[in-house]
Amino acid sequence: MEQTAQSRLNITSASSVPISLQIAGVGSRSYAFVIDWHIRALLAVAWFVMIWVIGLAIDNVSFSSLLNSGTWIPIIIFLPPTIIYFLYHPILEILMHGRTPGKRMTGIRLVNTKGETPTTGAIIIRNVFRLIDGLPALYALGFCFAMFTKNHMRIGDLAAGTLLVFDNKPRTSTAKYARQLVTDSNMSLQDQELLVELLERWKQLNSKTRVSLAQQFLRRVGVERKYLDEKLLEKQLRELAGQ
Amino acid sequence: MSAANRSKQALAQWLQGRIDRWESLEKDLKQSSDKKTYDVAQTNELIDGVRGAAQDLALARQVLPQSRITQFLEGLLLQGHETVHRPPGSVWRALHQLYIKDGPRIVAQLKWTIVAAITLFILSGVAGWLLIANYTELAPLFLSQPMIDEVQSGGLWTDDLLNIIPSSFLAFSIATNNVMVTLFAFALGALYGLGTIYIISLNGLMLGGVFAYTAHYNLHVRLFEFVIAHGVVELSVICLAGAAGVGLGEALIRPGARTRSAAFREAVSRASKLLAISIPFLIGAGVIEGYISPDPSFSLLTKTAIGIGFGILFWITITGWVSRFERNGVKELSNAS
Numbered sequence: 001m002e003q004t005a006q007s008r009l010n011i012t013s014a015s016s017v018p019i020s021l022q023i024a025g026v027g028s029r030s031y032a033f034v035i036d037w038h039i040r041a042l043l044a045v046a047w048f049v050m051i052w053v054i055g056l057a058i059d060n061v062s063f064s065s066l067l068n069s070g071t072w073i074p075i076i077i078f079l080p081p082t083i084i085y086f087l088y089h090p091i092l093e094i095l096m097h098g099r100t101p102g103k104r105m106t107g108i109r110l111v112n113t114k115g116e117t118p119t120t121g122a123i124i125i126r127n128v129f130r131l132i133d134g135l136p137a138l139y140a141l142g143f144c145f146a147m148f149t150k151n152h153m154r155i156g157d158l159a160a161g162t163l164l165v166f167d168n169k170p171r172t173s174t175a176k177y178a179r180q181l182v183t184d185s186n187m188s189l190q191d192q193e194l195l196v197e198l199l200e201r202w203k204q205l206n207s208k209t210r211v212s213l214a215q216q217f218l219r220r221v222g223v224e225r226k227y228l229d230e231k232l233l234e235k236q237l238r239e240l241a242g243q
Numbered sequence: 244m245s246a247a248n249r250s251k252q253a254l255a256q257w258l259q260g261r262i263d264r265w266e267s268l269e270k271d272l273k274q275s276s277d278k279k280t281y282d283v284a285q286t287n288e289l290i291d292g293v294r295g296a297a298q299d300l301a302l303a304r305q306v307l308p309q310s311r312i313t314q315f316l317e318g319l320l321l322q323g324h325e326t327v328h329r330p331p332g333s334v335w336r337a338l339h340q341l342y343i344k345d346g347p348r349i350v351a352q353l354k355w356t357i358v359a360a361i362t363l364f365i366l367s368g369v370a371g372w373l374l375i376a377n378y379t380e381l382a383p384l385f386l387s388q389p390m391i392d393e394v395q396s397g398g399l400w401t402d403d404l405l406n407i408i409p410s411s412f413l414a415f416s417i418a419t420n421n422v423m424v425t426l427f428a429f430a431l432g433a434l435y436g437l438g439t440i441y442i443i444s445l446n447g448l449m450l451g452g453v454f455a456y457t458a459h460y461n462l463h464v465r466l467f468e469f470v471i472a473h474g475v476v477e478l479s480v481i482c483l484a485g486a487a488g489v490g491l492g493e494a495l496i497r498p499g500a501r502t503r504s505a506a507f508r509e510a511v512s513r514a515s516k517l518l519a520i521s522i523p524f525l526i527g528a529g530v531i532e533g534y535i536s537p538d539p540s541f542s543l544l545t546k547t548a549i550g551i552g553f554g555i556l557f558w559i560t561i562t563g564w565v566s567r568f569e570r571n572g573v574k575e576l577s578n579a580s
Binding site: 011013014015016017019021075076115116117121124125128129131132155158159160161168189190193197 | 293294300307324416434515
């Protein structure tokens with residue numbers, strides 16, 4: 001049995017353990033869409049550039065003269081970008097189990113109301129309704145629906161029984177990370193988690209943030225700071241983590 | 244040793260003892276997406292792994308709430324649950340279910356909506372005919388200027404079609420266009436059915452208007468010759484998609500005991516099956532329109548026979564005559580045995 005409340009999809013699995021998934025809002029949806037739109041645009045531009053180069057290489061024919069040739073050549077030129085435009089979402093959502101590159105980068109994925117990957121039929125229906133969600137222009141109707149419906153569903157989602165949730169796909173590094181917890185140290189498991197997380201993200205942080213977070217952490221666990229230099233601070237943290 | 248330290252040590256031992264199992268389950272789940280079949284031992288192992296993950300999650304939520312390990316276990320359980328409870332997939336079984344069982348049942352449910360859609364199309368066609376027959380100057384509403392010029396000079400815009408575009412390309416582009424129109428006619432039903440009614444009426448008006456204009460120049464028989472081979476199925480599918488779209492509108496207006504969104508979802512699920520059956524026929528109509536309709540080497544009689552034959556095949560399929568035949572066959576077989 002599943003129910004949705006407060007932008008969360010609550011599912012009770014067959015083993016009676018409830019799982020709650022956070023439903024993606026309009027911001028995440030739009031961000032993913034913009035990324036996907038740019039990927040499609042880049043593919044189309046790459047195709048046109050290729051045609052232009054081939055036209056010049058074969059018979060020194062310019063792109064505009066190919067377009068104005070009045071035969072079926074313009075159709076061939078525009079066909080692949082059109083196919084990419086219309087089939088990008090359904091094909092990738094089927095192949096990538098409810099994800100597209102844009103959705104993956106945003107950390108969201110498509111699920112049905114049971115929290116499972118939607119069937120191929122549901123994905124096709126969802127994408128057919130882009131014809132309506134895209135009306136009158138720039139996905140205005142779909143945007144309004146996603147903004148004002150309880151679970152941020154556009155018409156296609158309402159039709160197919162799908163919704164976008166934040167992806168909590170198991171991260172392969174988590175098991176390795178769990179092994180790193182120094183279970184015989186004096187720190188609580190929560191502090192150890194915090195430490196491993198900080199060390200994992202260390203390289204992504206700028207110098208000032210590294211020093212600030214390291215100081216805050218050492219103060220929290222009651223350990224005296226030995227060094228001022230960030231490299232030596234990292235060494236001290238790694239020693240604490242037993243690495 | 245203090246109680247806090249003891250519980251921490253117990254937690255540490257539990258964690259160290261479970262990590263290998265989680266890694267193994269994670270690996271199995273990753274491989275499962277490529278696997279078609281499992282042996283009994285593998286299946287049991289997977290089911291045990293998912294059960295174990297559920298128990299571990301319940302414990303992790305108590306001792307490590309909001310932690311990354313708990314999130315990891317939630318993801319693992321969700322993926323495991325989906326893998327274990329995934330229904331068996333068989334393309335042939337799904338096609339059999341769609342064409343033999345679901346399609347005829349849905350057509351029977353929608354029969355009066357289909358009749359209404361066909362009636363609306365015919366009435367719009369008659370209206371289009373009467374409009375252009377009485378006011379020929381309104382022809383630009385339905386025909387472009389080059390088409391009007393062609394008709395006025397005694398020809399049809401379809402005459403030299405094969406000299407301009409190869410049949411294969413023509414068939415592909417027509418089939419694509421047909422599929423798009425059908426999907427539009429269906430999806431516009433989400434606007435309380437009004438969009439669908441608009442599409443059906445417009446298509447009827449256009450067909451009637453174009454025929455009236457060509458009749459004015461005595462070219463209607465040639466237009467009929469072009470349309471008949473592919474038109475029966477093409478127009479049938481548009482009416483069917485229209486009926487499906489009206490069904491969506493009806494679900495939104497009169498959801499009955501269900502919520503509006505549940506009624507809408509149910510209507511979409513029902514209607515999309517009908518479209519899935521129709522789309523191969525639309526592609527067939529596109530092929531006929533690319534290869535046969537514009538080809539003057541096929542006579543009117545041949546084109547009419549192809550059009551009517553293909554139309555009969557379409558209606559036999561969606562109304563379930565095939566399934567009736569199959570059921571009767573099974574009955575006869577059981578009687579004989």
